Amino acid sequence: MRTATRLGLYAASLAVAFGAAFTVTGATIPKTVAQDRVAAMGQGQDHMAAMGQAQGGNEGPTRGVTLAAEGYQLGPVSAPAEVGAAGTLSFTIGDADGQPLLEYVTSHEKDLHLIVVRTDGSEFRHVHPERGPDGSWSIPWTWKAAGTYRIFTDFVPGGSSNPLTLTRTVEVAGTVAPAASPAETRTANVDGFEVTIAGDIQGGASSELTLSVSKDGAPVTTLQPYLGAFGHLVALREGDLAYLHVHPEGAEPQSGQLSGPTVRFAAEAPTSGRYLLYFDFQIDGAVHSAAFVLPADGAPGTQPAQTPGESHGH
Numbered sequence: 001m002r003t004a005t006r007l008g009l010y011a012a013s014l015a016v017a018f019g020a021a022f023t024v025t026g027a028t029i030p031k032t033v034a035q036d037r038v039a040a041m042g043q044g045q046d047h048m049a050a051m052g053q054a055q056g057g058n059e060g061p062t063r064g065v066t067l068a069a070e071g072y073q074l075g076p077v078s079a080p081a082e083v084g085a086a087g088t089l090s091f092t093i094g095d096a097d098g099q100p101l102l103e104y105v106t107s108h109e110k111d112l113h114l115i116v117v118r119t120d121g122s123e124f125r126h127v128h129p130e131r132g133p134d135g136s137w138s139i140p141w142t143w144k145a146a147g148t149y150r151i152f153t154d155f156v157p158g159g160s161s162n163p164l165t166l167t168r169t170v171e172v173a174g175t176v177a178p179a180a181s182p183a184e185t186r187t188a189n190v191d192g193f194e195v196t197i198a199g200d201i202q203g204g205a206s207s208e209l210t211l212s213v214s215k216d217g218a219p220v221t222t223l224q225p226y227l228g229a230f231g232h233l234v235a236l237r238e239g240d241l242a243y244l245h246v247h248p249e250g251a252e253p254q255s256g257q258l259s260g261p262t263v264r265f266a267a268e269a270p271t272s273g274r275y276l277l278y279f280d281f282q283i284d285g286a287v288h289s290a291a292f293v294l295p296a297d298g299a300p301g302t303q304p305a306q307t308p309g310e311s312h313g314h
């Protein structure tokens, strides 16, 4: 069932990232290991992804844990191999014939959303690479920290209404401090703004989350539209960094319209556990990113009560 068009579009720039895959513990990652190791979680789950997000399924979310789905494949990711080296991050999306995918459906004002996060949940970036005539995507890139990173490409193939999130792993050489599991946090201080998140995530259900932005104790009411919304929320499940459905509530903002201090989202968490959330918002032309860690109640392995396609009420 591919009727989740609008959902899909909304989901495109919202990823909840949870990654408790603390594979980056120690020491040094040699340059030779690395470039784009396939995420271990991806093996054998392509069929789950192919079943479609709309299925829900018994095993939790299927987005953002495989490099291939529905005939499309994220090719090897090229990127600087070590911290501090200026270079380019690039990749190609392949179609069912193995040819570079050239046609996309624009969602949230972009043909492809790229989310990069270290597997401990830090170093989150949500950016938009450029597509070349050969179909390859690229963006200037410099790593700020060593470690194991997940690359998420979020897009809608041309002719489809079904958003895909394909992922690979990239290693960045250098010394990595052992990472502790991130503490639960509902408040983030970023670039002089204090951002709080209210609401609880529930396994197997859709729940509302409200983000509030303030500065020096005063509510901020000058949030600008950014990529067709007053904010974007990416949510990843800790443990496998599965990408969740989170979408903004309310009408799409008009150009020049301002909002704040709150932005509401509906989040669907397929299971209990913990979730990493990243809220991107724009003020005075600058985009800021606030990170949170929330627990999700519910029995382990809780199944979605309904299909994603039917649970939003859009």
Ligand SMILES: [Cu+2]
Binding pocket: 012, 013, 108, 110, 112, 113, 114, 126, 127, 128, 227
């Ligand atoms: Cu984006």
